[in-house]
Amino acid sequence: MKITAQGAGKDFIRQSAGTNRFTAVQPTDIEIEPGKLTLLMGRSGSGKSTLLNILSGLLPPTTGKVLYGNDDIYAFDDVKLSDFRNIHIGVIPQGQTAIQSLDVIGNICLPYMLKRDTELKSVYPYARELMERLGISHLESVMPAELSGGELRRVAIARAMIRKPDAIFADEPTCDLDDENTALVLGLLKETAANGTSVFVVTHEKDALTYADVSYRMDSGKISSEKPNR
Amino acid sequence: MKLTESLSFRNVTGHGARSLILVILTALMAASVVCGTLVVSSLRTGLEALEARLGADIMVVPASAVSKHNFENIVLQGSKGYFYMDRSYYDKVAAREGIEKISPQLFLASASSGCCSVPLQIIGYDPETDFTVSPWIKKSAGGELKDLDVVVGNDLSVFVGNTITFYGVTCNVAAKLDKTGTDLDTAVYTNMNTIRELIRSSVELGMNEFGKIDPDNSVSCILIKVADGYSVDEVLNDLNLHVRRTKSFKTKDMISGVSDSLIGVSDLIGVLIAAVWVLGLVILFLAFYMSVNGRKKEFAVLRTAGASRKKLSGIVMTEALMITLTGAVSGIMIGLLIILPFNGLIEESLGLPFLLPSLPTAFICAAFALAVSVGAGMISAAFSAYRISRIDTGLILRGDN
Known part of the structure; x- marks a missing residue:
């Protein structure tokens, strides 16, 4: 599914300064094509994560709109948008994002647990396949408190992919991973993109450029094209 | 989907110590309400029987x-x-x-x-x-x-x-x-x-x-x-x-002393029930508030996985319902186990006509205790549920940077 941002920008008001508005993302036009891995690089605080959240339906833009195909997702009501995210969008957020009361396979199958449209047991084989690919198959029944940062990242990646969504948004997906696992994760995202999914990755790892089909750079909320380093 | 596969159930059982404390608190609330209402009801029934x-x-x-x-x-x-x-x-x-x-x-x-x-x-x-x-x-x-x-x-x-x-x-x-x-x-x-x-x-x-x-x-x-x-x-x-x-x-004058004592005891019990209820309400409110606040990131993750705002509220309220229902039912059973076998002792210590009410009245007392205890839990959780349903997922995830 093609994702298009038309003039999508975001202003915030600094809580400590009352009415002091600042622009995190300037009005941005960008297209994320299915079958391609789109990379966004930039410094910390440049607005990359904000743009990712806008594109993935998690943060309504102050200006502009975001289209999935021809649908403006921010015109949906909350229930419809949430349902849309559940089915069509996989998000790998920054940091540790496990549900502490669920074991690894429970965390991976979370989108199905929320939607309740499929017997959980029927999705276990694919969950196990993803765990195998990500090198965490031995952790199926382990609780998040017992996992390392890298393992938790890979659980979040599997969770984003479990529903085979049309679009995957990854915010620093390799930040806790060693080189071997970084290559493994980026390779998996690249393969997913090659299978027709729109993949959008935010990172500051320059090595990721080798996996990108399209890449952008963001500075002070403004996006610009960056030539892939092939 | 089975109950055991629901996220609320997993959250309740997954945080065993926290859930147990809340269950005990609700049980105490329910036990005090069912004991209090049964004692007042028994005193009234006793007075009516005496008058008759x-x-x-x-x-x-x-x-x-x-x-x-x-x-x-x-x-x-x-x-x-x-x-x-x-x-x-x-x-x-x-x-x-x-x-x-x-x-x-x-x-x-x-x-x-x-x-x-x-x-x-x-x-x-x-x-x-x-x-x-x-x-x-x-x-x-x-x-x-x-x-x-x-x-x-x-x-x-x-x-x-x-x-x-x-x-x-x-x-x-x-x-x-x-x-x-x-x-x-x-x-x-x-x-x-x-x-x-x-x-x-x-x-x-x-x-x-x-x-x-x-x-x-x-x-x-x-x-x-x-x-x-x-x-x-x-x-x-x-x-x-x-x-x-x-x-x-x-x-009527002769039994007015009994009646006055009954009013006094009823008032005292009423005050105690109200105090326990308010205290329980405050503690449950704080417990749910802290629990939900501590899991803000988890709720943001649920949003990324497709949970609507309504769904988030539903998760919090279902957790509260599971906890308070378990606590209230346990508390009512404990209350009945205190009042029924020891009603003779209570009669002796109060020195007032004390007659256990009929089964339907006892059932109403139990239902009242259930409603009051579960109600307190649901009211306590409602604010947290509302608050978590208003979270801005993007901001919470961004705040983790």
């Missing part, structure tokens, strides 16, 4: 025997004791205006009997004129008492068809009265012929001084129902003014 059993508007007793306190102990609480006046007073009272029904009673106190480990009060009544005991006896025995038949209070350990011996006279237990929740439950009722026989036998055995008493010419207490068109106060004043050497009491 006394039946009369006015009671007349000999002035010489009356210290009101003793009189009330004997009449209201069934304490062992007796006093007598000449039957002519009965005729004088009956001749006054405003009296619809009038009936005498004669009190005896037994020595230790074959069936009873403690001495008990024997109350003789006149079946021809009685309007206070007979309705209860008819209800229990299904008819009039024959000579040497007795009707026993509910707390006596004899059964219908058994015999019971007073002063060597064997009497048949014709009926057992309903419980009143007072010491009247240890009294024995019989007709005047049987009383005569007991007095005669006690004199023969030399066991007491009833020999001075002529049952045909003595009464202990005269019960009066006031006729329509007359006020109880009017008749009471008339009797106290014109029938000398007697003292008349309004039944």
